[in-house]
Amino acid sequence: MSTSQRILLRATSALVGLVLVAALVLGVGQIVAGLVSGDNFIVPTSQWYDALRTTAWDDPDVLLVGIAALIIGVLLLLVAVLTRPRLIGLRAPKDGVEVRIAPRTVAQILRRQAEAVPGIASASAEVNAGTARITADAPLAHPDYISRELERTLSHALKQIPWSQLPSLQVEISSDRGSSVVTAQPPARTDGAAQSSERR
Known part of the structure:
Protein backbone atom coordinates (compact mmCIF):
# COMPACT_ATOMS: atom_id res chain seq x y z
CA MET A 1 0.00 0.00 0.00
CA THR A 83 -7.21 -2.94 4.21
CA ARG A 84 -7.31 -6.29 2.44
CA PRO A 85 -3.80 -7.80 2.62
CA ARG A 86 -1.92 -7.71 -0.69
CA LEU A 87 0.81 -10.29 -0.94
CA ILE A 88 3.48 -11.19 -3.47
CA GLY A 89 3.81 -14.82 -4.46
CA LEU A 90 7.27 -16.34 -4.00
CA ARG A 91 8.92 -19.43 -5.45
CA ALA A 92 7.38 -22.53 -3.87
CA PRO A 93 9.88 -24.85 -2.13
CA LYS A 94 7.90 -27.84 -3.42
CA ASP A 95 4.75 -28.69 -5.32
CA GLY A 96 1.50 -27.90 -3.54
CA VAL A 97 3.07 -25.27 -1.27
CA GLU A 98 2.14 -21.62 -1.72
CA VAL A 99 4.48 -18.97 -0.30
CA ARG A 100 3.62 -15.27 -0.14
CA ILE A 101 5.21 -12.20 1.40
CA ALA A 102 3.84 -8.77 2.25
CA PRO A 103 5.35 -5.99 0.09
CA ARG A 104 5.63 -3.84 3.20
CA THR A 105 7.92 -6.43 4.78
CA VAL A 106 10.27 -6.27 1.80
CA ALA A 107 10.12 -2.46 1.89
CA GLN A 108 11.15 -2.48 5.55
CA ILE A 109 14.09 -4.79 4.81
CA LEU A 110 15.32 -2.62 1.95
CA ARG A 111 14.94 0.60 3.92
CA ARG A 112 16.97 -0.76 6.80
CA GLN A 113 19.63 -2.14 4.45
CA ALA A 114 19.83 1.24 2.72
CA GLU A 115 20.17 3.19 5.96
CA ALA A 116 22.99 0.86 7.03
CA VAL A 117 25.12 1.97 4.07
CA PRO A 118 27.72 4.56 5.19
CA GLY A 119 26.76 8.02 4.00
CA ILE A 120 23.00 7.41 3.89
CA ALA A 121 21.11 9.71 6.29
CA SER A 122 17.59 8.41 5.59
CA ALA A 123 15.78 6.25 3.07
CA SER A 124 12.33 5.20 1.94
CA ALA A 125 11.30 2.13 -0.05
CA GLU A 126 8.34 1.24 -2.23
CA VAL A 127 7.89 -2.35 -3.37
CA ASN A 128 5.49 -4.17 -5.66
CA ALA A 129 5.67 -7.49 -7.48
CA GLY A 130 7.68 -6.03 -10.36
CA THR A 131 9.66 -3.12 -8.92
CA ALA A 132 11.59 -2.17 -5.81
CA ARG A 133 12.17 1.58 -5.65
CA ILE A 134 14.43 3.08 -3.01
CA THR A 135 14.96 6.78 -2.44
CA ALA A 136 17.79 7.81 -0.13
CA ASP A 137 19.22 11.04 1.21
CA ALA A 138 23.02 11.20 1.39
CA PRO A 139 23.81 14.89 1.99
CA LEU A 140 27.60 14.58 2.10
CA ALA A 141 28.25 11.70 -0.30
CA HIS A 142 28.88 11.78 -4.04
CA PRO A 143 25.56 10.65 -5.58
CA ASP A 144 27.05 8.45 -8.32
CA TYR A 145 29.32 6.57 -5.94
CA ILE A 146 26.76 6.08 -3.18
CA SER A 147 24.06 4.99 -5.65
CA ARG A 148 26.34 2.23 -6.99
CA GLU A 149 27.15 1.10 -3.46
CA LEU A 150 23.50 1.13 -2.53
CA GLU A 151 22.52 -0.74 -5.70
CA ARG A 152 24.99 -3.54 -4.89
CA THR A 153 23.78 -3.81 -1.30
CA LEU A 154 20.11 -3.87 -2.19
CA SER A 155 20.57 -6.24 -5.13
CA HIS A 156 22.15 -8.71 -2.74
CA ALA A 157 19.28 -8.23 -0.24
CA LEU A 158 16.68 -8.85 -2.95
CA LYS A 159 18.41 -12.02 -4.11
CA GLN A 160 18.06 -13.50 -0.62
CA ILE A 161 14.28 -13.63 -1.16
CA PRO A 162 13.07 -16.59 -3.29
CA TRP A 163 11.20 -14.55 -5.90
CA SER A 164 9.31 -16.22 -8.68
CA GLN A 165 10.98 -13.54 -10.79
CA LEU A 166 13.40 -10.99 -9.39
CA PRO A 167 11.87 -7.47 -9.46
CA SER A 168 13.67 -4.55 -11.03
CA LEU A 169 15.58 -2.30 -8.64
CA GLN A 170 15.60 1.47 -8.89
CA VAL A 171 17.85 3.49 -6.60
CA GLU A 172 17.54 7.27 -6.40
CA ILE A 173 20.05 9.30 -4.41
CA SER A 174 19.65 12.91 -3.36
CA SER A 175 22.60 14.85 -1.94
CA ASP A 176 24.08 18.31 -1.69
CA ARG A 177 26.20 17.43 -4.74
CA GLY A 178 23.28 16.54 -6.96
CA SER A 179 21.18 13.46 -7.59
CA SER A 180 21.62 10.07 -9.21
CA VAL A 181 19.33 7.28 -10.39
CA VAL A 182 20.43 3.67 -10.97
CA THR A 183 18.06 1.04 -12.37
CA ALA A 184 18.77 -2.69 -12.50
CA GLN A 185 16.25 -4.54 -14.69
CA PRO A 186 15.43 -8.24 -14.09
CA PRO A 187 15.02 -10.71 -16.99
CA ALA A 188 11.21 -10.30 -16.86
CA ARG A 189 8.53 -8.80 -14.70
CA THR A 190 6.79 -10.70 -11.93
CA ASP A 191 3.08 -11.47 -12.03
CA GLY A 192 0.90 -9.59 -9.57
CA ALA A 193 0.34 -6.02 -8.61
CA ALA A 194 0.55 -5.83 -4.81
CA GLN A 195 2.18 -2.65 -3.64
CA SER A 196 3.41 -1.16 -0.42
CA SER A 197 5.78 1.49 0.80
CA GLU A 198 7.88 2.07 3.84
CA ARG A 199 8.92 5.56 4.80
CA ARG A 200 10.78 6.82 7.78
Missing part, protein backbone atom coordinates in the same frame (compact mmCIF):
# COMPACT_ATOMS: atom_id res chain seq x y z
CA SER A 2 1.39 3.37 -1.03
CA THR A 3 1.66 6.40 1.25
CA SER A 4 -1.26 8.17 -0.46
CA GLN A 5 -3.44 5.07 -0.02
CA ARG A 6 -2.57 4.85 3.67
CA ILE A 7 -3.44 8.53 4.17
CA LEU A 8 -6.76 8.06 2.36
CA LEU A 9 -7.51 4.96 4.38
CA ARG A 10 -6.81 6.63 7.71
CA ALA A 11 -8.80 9.74 6.81
CA THR A 12 -11.75 7.65 5.61
CA SER A 13 -11.67 5.46 8.72
CA ALA A 14 -11.55 8.49 11.00
CA LEU A 15 -14.43 10.19 9.15
CA VAL A 16 -16.66 7.12 9.24
CA GLY A 17 -15.83 6.55 12.90
CA LEU A 18 -16.70 10.12 13.85
CA VAL A 19 -20.00 9.99 11.98
CA LEU A 20 -21.01 6.72 13.63
CA VAL A 21 -19.99 7.88 17.12
CA ALA A 22 -21.89 11.16 16.70
CA ALA A 23 -25.00 9.34 15.49
CA LEU A 24 -24.77 6.88 18.37
CA VAL A 25 -24.36 9.61 21.02
CA LEU A 26 -27.23 11.67 19.65
CA GLY A 27 -29.50 8.67 19.30
CA VAL A 28 -28.81 7.34 22.79
CA GLY A 29 -29.19 10.82 24.28
CA GLN A 30 -32.52 11.28 22.54
CA ILE A 31 -33.87 7.95 23.74
CA VAL A 32 -32.64 8.25 27.33
CA ALA A 33 -33.88 11.82 27.71
CA GLY A 34 -37.29 10.85 26.38
CA LEU A 35 -37.73 7.69 28.43
CA VAL A 36 -36.28 8.80 31.76
CA SER A 37 -37.38 12.39 32.19
CA GLY A 38 -39.61 13.09 29.24
CA ASP A 39 -37.37 16.01 28.29
CA ASN A 40 -36.81 16.87 24.66
CA PHE A 41 -33.14 16.29 23.91
CA ILE A 42 -33.10 17.09 20.18
CA VAL A 43 -36.52 16.32 18.77
CA PRO A 44 -39.63 15.92 20.94
CA THR A 45 -39.95 12.16 21.47
CA SER A 46 -43.64 11.94 20.59
CA GLN A 47 -43.21 13.99 17.43
CA TRP A 48 -40.14 11.96 16.46
CA TYR A 49 -42.08 8.70 16.82
CA ASP A 50 -45.12 10.02 14.96
CA ALA A 51 -42.92 11.33 12.16
CA LEU A 52 -41.41 7.89 11.65
CA ARG A 53 -44.87 6.35 11.35
CA THR A 54 -46.35 8.91 8.97
CA THR A 55 -43.44 9.91 6.72
CA ALA A 56 -43.69 8.47 3.21
CA TRP A 57 -40.79 6.61 1.59
CA ASP A 58 -40.53 9.20 -1.19
CA ASP A 59 -40.24 12.11 1.26
CA PRO A 60 -37.16 14.30 0.56
CA ASP A 61 -35.86 13.77 4.11
CA VAL A 62 -36.03 10.00 3.66
CA LEU A 63 -34.16 10.29 0.37
CA LEU A 64 -31.44 12.39 2.03
CA VAL A 65 -31.02 9.83 4.80
CA GLY A 66 -30.82 7.06 2.21
CA ILE A 67 -28.15 8.94 0.25
CA ALA A 68 -26.16 9.52 3.45
CA ALA A 69 -26.41 5.82 4.33
CA LEU A 70 -25.27 4.91 0.81
CA ILE A 71 -22.24 7.21 1.08
CA ILE A 72 -21.29 5.73 4.45
CA GLY A 73 -21.67 2.23 3.00
CA VAL A 74 -19.39 3.08 0.08
CA LEU A 75 -16.80 4.51 2.47
CA LEU A 76 -16.91 1.35 4.59
CA LEU A 77 -16.53 -0.77 1.46
CA LEU A 78 -13.54 1.36 0.43
CA VAL A 79 -11.93 0.83 3.84
CA ALA A 80 -12.51 -2.93 3.58
CA VAL A 81 -10.96 -3.09 0.10
CA LEU A 82 -7.91 -1.00 1.02
Whole structure:
Protein backbone atom coordinates (compact mmCIF):
# COMPACT_ATOMS: atom_id res chain seq x y z
CA MET A 1 0.00 0.00 0.00
CA SER A 2 1.39 3.37 -1.03
CA THR A 3 1.66 6.40 1.25
CA SER A 4 -1.26 8.17 -0.46
CA GLN A 5 -3.44 5.07 -0.02
CA ARG A 6 -2.57 4.85 3.67
CA ILE A 7 -3.44 8.53 4.17
CA LEU A 8 -6.76 8.06 2.36
CA LEU A 9 -7.51 4.96 4.38
CA ARG A 10 -6.81 6.63 7.71
CA ALA A 11 -8.80 9.74 6.81
CA THR A 12 -11.75 7.65 5.61
CA SER A 13 -11.67 5.46 8.72
CA ALA A 14 -11.55 8.49 11.00
CA LEU A 15 -14.43 10.19 9.15
CA VAL A 16 -16.66 7.12 9.24
CA GLY A 17 -15.83 6.55 12.90
CA LEU A 18 -16.70 10.12 13.85
CA VAL A 19 -20.00 9.99 11.98
CA LEU A 20 -21.01 6.72 13.63
CA VAL A 21 -19.99 7.88 17.12
CA ALA A 22 -21.89 11.16 16.70
CA ALA A 23 -25.00 9.34 15.49
CA LEU A 24 -24.77 6.88 18.37
CA VAL A 25 -24.36 9.61 21.02
CA LEU A 26 -27.23 11.67 19.65
CA GLY A 27 -29.50 8.67 19.30
CA VAL A 28 -28.81 7.34 22.79
CA GLY A 29 -29.19 10.82 24.28
CA GLN A 30 -32.52 11.28 22.54
CA ILE A 31 -33.87 7.95 23.74
CA VAL A 32 -32.64 8.25 27.33
CA ALA A 33 -33.88 11.82 27.71
CA GLY A 34 -37.29 10.85 26.38
CA LEU A 35 -37.73 7.69 28.43
CA VAL A 36 -36.28 8.80 31.76
CA SER A 37 -37.38 12.39 32.19
CA GLY A 38 -39.61 13.09 29.24
CA ASP A 39 -37.37 16.01 28.29
CA ASN A 40 -36.81 16.87 24.66
CA PHE A 41 -33.14 16.29 23.91
CA ILE A 42 -33.10 17.09 20.18
CA VAL A 43 -36.52 16.32 18.77
CA PRO A 44 -39.63 15.92 20.94
CA THR A 45 -39.95 12.16 21.47
CA SER A 46 -43.64 11.94 20.59
CA GLN A 47 -43.21 13.99 17.43
CA TRP A 48 -40.14 11.96 16.46
CA TYR A 49 -42.08 8.70 16.82
CA ASP A 50 -45.12 10.02 14.96
CA ALA A 51 -42.92 11.33 12.16
CA LEU A 52 -41.41 7.89 11.65
CA ARG A 53 -44.87 6.35 11.35
CA THR A 54 -46.35 8.91 8.97
CA THR A 55 -43.44 9.91 6.72
CA ALA A 56 -43.69 8.47 3.21
CA TRP A 57 -40.79 6.61 1.59
CA ASP A 58 -40.53 9.20 -1.19
CA ASP A 59 -40.24 12.11 1.26
CA PRO A 60 -37.16 14.30 0.56
CA ASP A 61 -35.86 13.77 4.11
CA VAL A 62 -36.03 10.00 3.66
CA LEU A 63 -34.16 10.29 0.37
CA LEU A 64 -31.44 12.39 2.03
CA VAL A 65 -31.02 9.83 4.80
CA GLY A 66 -30.82 7.06 2.21
CA ILE A 67 -28.15 8.94 0.25
CA ALA A 68 -26.16 9.52 3.45
CA ALA A 69 -26.41 5.82 4.33
CA LEU A 70 -25.27 4.91 0.81
CA ILE A 71 -22.24 7.21 1.08
CA ILE A 72 -21.29 5.73 4.45
CA GLY A 73 -21.67 2.23 3.00
CA VAL A 74 -19.39 3.08 0.08
CA LEU A 75 -16.80 4.51 2.47
CA LEU A 76 -16.91 1.35 4.59
CA LEU A 77 -16.53 -0.77 1.46
CA LEU A 78 -13.54 1.36 0.43
CA VAL A 79 -11.93 0.83 3.84
CA ALA A 80 -12.51 -2.93 3.58
CA VAL A 81 -10.96 -3.09 0.10
CA LEU A 82 -7.91 -1.00 1.02
CA THR A 83 -7.21 -2.94 4.21
CA ARG A 84 -7.31 -6.29 2.44
CA PRO A 85 -3.80 -7.80 2.62
CA ARG A 86 -1.92 -7.71 -0.69
CA LEU A 87 0.81 -10.29 -0.94
CA ILE A 88 3.48 -11.19 -3.47
CA GLY A 89 3.81 -14.82 -4.46
CA LEU A 90 7.27 -16.34 -4.00
CA ARG A 91 8.92 -19.43 -5.45
CA ALA A 92 7.38 -22.53 -3.87
CA PRO A 93 9.88 -24.85 -2.13
CA LYS A 94 7.90 -27.84 -3.42
CA ASP A 95 4.75 -28.69 -5.32
CA GLY A 96 1.50 -27.90 -3.54
CA VAL A 97 3.07 -25.27 -1.27
CA GLU A 98 2.14 -21.62 -1.72
CA VAL A 99 4.48 -18.97 -0.30
CA ARG A 100 3.62 -15.27 -0.14
CA ILE A 101 5.21 -12.20 1.40
CA ALA A 102 3.84 -8.77 2.25
CA PRO A 103 5.35 -5.99 0.09
CA ARG A 104 5.63 -3.84 3.20
CA THR A 105 7.92 -6.43 4.78
CA VAL A 106 10.27 -6.27 1.80
CA ALA A 107 10.12 -2.46 1.89
CA GLN A 108 11.15 -2.48 5.55
CA ILE A 109 14.09 -4.79 4.81
CA LEU A 110 15.32 -2.62 1.95
CA ARG A 111 14.94 0.60 3.92
CA ARG A 112 16.97 -0.76 6.80
CA GLN A 113 19.63 -2.14 4.45
CA ALA A 114 19.83 1.24 2.72
CA GLU A 115 20.17 3.19 5.96
CA ALA A 116 22.99 0.86 7.03
CA VAL A 117 25.12 1.97 4.07
CA PRO A 118 27.72 4.56 5.19
CA GLY A 119 26.76 8.02 4.00
CA ILE A 120 23.00 7.41 3.89
CA ALA A 121 21.11 9.71 6.29
CA SER A 122 17.59 8.41 5.59
CA ALA A 123 15.78 6.25 3.07
CA SER A 124 12.33 5.20 1.94
CA ALA A 125 11.30 2.13 -0.05
CA GLU A 126 8.34 1.24 -2.23
CA VAL A 127 7.89 -2.35 -3.37
CA ASN A 128 5.49 -4.17 -5.66
CA ALA A 129 5.67 -7.49 -7.48
CA GLY A 130 7.68 -6.03 -10.36
CA THR A 131 9.66 -3.12 -8.92
CA ALA A 132 11.59 -2.17 -5.81
CA ARG A 133 12.17 1.58 -5.65
CA ILE A 134 14.43 3.08 -3.01
CA THR A 135 14.96 6.78 -2.44
CA ALA A 136 17.79 7.81 -0.13
CA ASP A 137 19.22 11.04 1.21
CA ALA A 138 23.02 11.20 1.39
CA PRO A 139 23.81 14.89 1.99
CA LEU A 140 27.60 14.58 2.10
CA ALA A 141 28.25 11.70 -0.30
CA HIS A 142 28.88 11.78 -4.04
CA PRO A 143 25.56 10.65 -5.58
CA ASP A 144 27.05 8.45 -8.32
CA TYR A 145 29.32 6.57 -5.94
CA ILE A 146 26.76 6.08 -3.18
CA SER A 147 24.06 4.99 -5.65
CA ARG A 148 26.34 2.23 -6.99
CA GLU A 149 27.15 1.10 -3.46
CA LEU A 150 23.50 1.13 -2.53
CA GLU A 151 22.52 -0.74 -5.70
CA ARG A 152 24.99 -3.54 -4.89
CA THR A 153 23.78 -3.81 -1.30
CA LEU A 154 20.11 -3.87 -2.19
CA SER A 155 20.57 -6.24 -5.13
CA HIS A 156 22.15 -8.71 -2.74
CA ALA A 157 19.28 -8.23 -0.24
CA LEU A 158 16.68 -8.85 -2.95
CA LYS A 159 18.41 -12.02 -4.11
CA GLN A 160 18.06 -13.50 -0.62
CA ILE A 161 14.28 -13.63 -1.16
CA PRO A 162 13.07 -16.59 -3.29
CA TRP A 163 11.20 -14.55 -5.90
CA SER A 164 9.31 -16.22 -8.68
CA GLN A 165 10.98 -13.54 -10.79
CA LEU A 166 13.40 -10.99 -9.39
CA PRO A 167 11.87 -7.47 -9.46
CA SER A 168 13.67 -4.55 -11.03
CA LEU A 169 15.58 -2.30 -8.64
CA GLN A 170 15.60 1.47 -8.89
CA VAL A 171 17.85 3.49 -6.60
CA GLU A 172 17.54 7.27 -6.40
CA ILE A 173 20.05 9.30 -4.41
CA SER A 174 19.65 12.91 -3.36
CA SER A 175 22.60 14.85 -1.94
CA ASP A 176 24.08 18.31 -1.69
CA ARG A 177 26.20 17.43 -4.74
CA GLY A 178 23.28 16.54 -6.96
CA SER A 179 21.18 13.46 -7.59
CA SER A 180 21.62 10.07 -9.21
CA VAL A 181 19.33 7.28 -10.39
CA VAL A 182 20.43 3.67 -10.97
CA THR A 183 18.06 1.04 -12.37
CA ALA A 184 18.77 -2.69 -12.50
CA GLN A 185 16.25 -4.54 -14.69
CA PRO A 186 15.43 -8.24 -14.09
CA PRO A 187 15.02 -10.71 -16.99
CA ALA A 188 11.21 -10.30 -16.86
CA ARG A 189 8.53 -8.80 -14.70
CA THR A 190 6.79 -10.70 -11.93
CA ASP A 191 3.08 -11.47 -12.03
CA GLY A 192 0.90 -9.59 -9.57
CA ALA A 193 0.34 -6.02 -8.61
CA ALA A 194 0.55 -5.83 -4.81
CA GLN A 195 2.18 -2.65 -3.64
CA SER A 196 3.41 -1.16 -0.42
CA SER A 197 5.78 1.49 0.80
CA GLU A 198 7.88 2.07 3.84
CA ARG A 199 8.92 5.56 4.80
CA ARG A 200 10.78 6.82 7.78
